[in-house]
Amino acid sequence: MNKNLKITPSQKKGNEIVKQNPYVMINRDSIQDKNLSWEATGLLTYLLSLPLDWVIRKDELCNHKKNGRDVTRSAFDELIKNKYILEVQLFKGTLKHEKKYYLYETPYREEEEELKKQNEN
Numbered sequence: 001m002n003k004n005l006k007i008t009p010s011q012k013k014g015n016e017i018v019k020q021n022p023y024v025m026i027n028r029d030s031i032q033d034k035n036l037s038w039e040a041t042g043l044l045t046y047l048l049s050l051p052l053d054w055v056i057r058k059d060e061l062c063n064h065k066k067n068g069r070d071v072t073r074s075a076f077d078e079l080i081k082n083k084y085i086l087e088v089q090l091f092k093g094t095l096k097h098e099k100k101y102y103l104y105e106t107p108y109r110e111e112e113e114e115l116k117k118q119n120e121n
Helices: 038-049 069-081 110-120
Strands: 085-092 095-103
Touching: 038 069, 069 085
Parallel strands: none
Antiparallel strands: 085 095
């Protein structure tokens, strides 16, 4: 059972959960960051609302909302530039294999970037 769910007797019907907690808590500094556009702020908020084990796939995100590929990619790249998303290139041997993305609620520090890159390769 999801630990974030708070079930009262009136919400429980047999073993079926009728209502979940629909709220998300997000650091307001990130939402009010003047370095981010409205699009990037919205994308950050959306990404932070997803389950913790959700895997970020940049190209898949454009299918989640109606803005389209270019706007979504631009907002995503803006989050990378402003250090809310860390992009790590993974290699198999000497060939580029795939990219892995780490999402941060507030901008990450340089030492975190180096540590992630070292651990992934």
